[in-house]
Amino acid sequence: MADLLFEVKDYIATITLNRPEAYNAFSEEMITEWIKALETVRDHDDIHVVIVKGNGKSFCAGGDIKAMQAGEGFFKSEEDISSTGLARKNSLWKKIQRIPLLLEEIDKPIIAQVHGFAMGAGLDMALMCDIRIAAKSTKISESYINVGIVPGDGGAYYLPKLIGLDKALDMFWTARVLTADEAKDLGVVTFVVEDEELDRYTWHYAKELASRPQTALRFIKRAVYQSQKMDLRSSLDYISSQMAIVTELDDFKEGVNAVVEKRKPLFNKDSSVRE
Secondary structure, three states, rough: OEEEEEEEOOEEEEEOOOOOOOOOOOOOHHHHHHHHHHHHHHHHHOEEEEEEEEEEOOOEOOOHHHHOOOOOHHHHHHOOOOOOOHHHHHHHHHHHHHHHHHHHHOOOEEEEEEOOEOOOOOOHHOOOOOEEEEEEEOOEHHHHHHHOOOOOOOOHHHHEEEEHHHHHHHHHHHHHOEEHHHHHOEEEEEEEEOOOHHHHHHHHHHHHHHHOOOHHHHHHHHHHHHHOOOHHHHHHHHHHHHHHOOOHHHHHHHHHHHHOOOOOOOOOOOOOOOO
């Protein structure tokens, strides 16, 4: 079976990491298909929300430790990805790191559904999502230093933005293993749910977002992320331009009428998405 599964149902795309025998550690096929899946998400307006999850006992273990032990690089490959420093760099830049770079181009909600273990680059794959929903039994760690390497998948970029510099450095330096509740208290995880509720809760949350007015939802994501790199004046100028656009759309009129008429709005009439 394929190392990554991709399906779309009810305007929700689900990306499932599918190497359960290796705790969903990376493979070349997985990375390649992950990139293709994200390109599909980016390019198709009928996909409104994305869920990323893992099959088996874990979300993702990151790099393939057996491949590393054998000197084959961060995952097994038909190409030379390990014999020189440049080859090892390119295995990140041209392959694994294409995932966060593609995610930066996607203005739709990306939800990480996390269970079991999320370690090293596996955790970073969750950090680069917008929302992280974890099962209560989940364990996470920025475990890179345990094998003498650095966070090569974006963790040094994402984690400090979530929890601050000092706490991020502590996680990287100590590779401390956190429970889901500890991760939530720290700000790494958004929601923690009982293990048996994880699938239902995540799907319900995704359905809720898929039913929201899509232009406004995507504009909000753009505004929040881009405002992190703007001064106040630029941010307000940007959001006022967005406001000028959304107030011309049918979803605005429908939302206002629904509030006045005390009923649930029916957004996205053109795509027949309903809550």
